[in-house]
Amino acid sequence: MNQNDLKNLIDRYSRRFESFGYDPRTLGWDKGKQMVRFELLTSQIDLRGKRILDIGCGFGDLNIFLKLAITMTMNMLVSIQSLS
DSSP, rough: OOHHHHHHHHHHHHHHHHHHSSSSGGOOHHHHHHHHHHHHHHSSSOOHHHOOOOOOOOOSSHHHHHHHHHHHHHHHHHHHHHHH
């Protein structure tokens, strides 16, 4: 990447971050569609017992999504077991 392209890239994301802050729109994503992407991704793969290394261009929101999904699943299992 040449210096001009690098400067343009940095300028674009800096302006987006100034406008949106910590938000998927800073990265060029629509906020409402991020959860749809995460749900689709996780519905296609059995993640039980797996380790996930999230390397990408973003804020690590997939990691947060996965932690919440695991917590919700564990809470649901505890609730079901308490009914038995």
